[in-house]
Amino acid sequence: GAVVSQHPSRVICKSGTSVKIECRSLDFQATTMFWYRQFPKQSLMLMATSNEGSKATYEQGVEKDKFLINHASLTLSTLTVTSAHPEDSSFYICSASPRIGSYLGYTFGSGTRLTVV
């Protein structure tokens, strides 16, 4: 079945540094990928829609200059948290669909737990 690989699974970084998270579709091409963040005991919040070869679409209230998204190929999207601060500590999750508009559910990565110290 469709597999989405997310890396790293955990990362600790110092305040002010940048962190890159990768999301790969292993056995299918994904024209569109989605990035979510999740705080403890809360639901997933959609941050942005990543489109291959074009600019990402950000949800209201998400700073696009802080959360840089690049979707350079049909199998890879990256999320870079720039100038990270402790309040950016969260669980970041990506998802993709094997076929856009597919009736099948989107496949999710296993998530990246970011801790900013």
Added chain:
Amino acid sequence: DAKTTQPPSMDCAEGRAANLPCNHSTISGNEYVYWYRQIHSQGPQYIIHGLKNNETNEMASLIITEDRKSSTLILPHATLRDTAVYYCIVRVVAAGNKLTFGGGTRVLVKP
């Protein structure tokens, strides 16, 4: 996409059927009902989806009312590994359409 309402939590006994309700009274005719679950510290996992007919797969059954304003996810024989947060989502199937998560139901399967 239409809004969904789910109970925040529920317990069920291991080996028994777990029935998870979801209200989606404003669902549109072209919106599907999807169910996902999230086990602690993992990404969500697709369970099942349906439009108007009842559906069954190896994981669960989905019962959708005739007016489509509510649905029930049934886990036929709950195990401890089914402990998770279950999300009911309604969505139009369209190119690049996003999934929006509500609060979900935190299910605790007890021995």
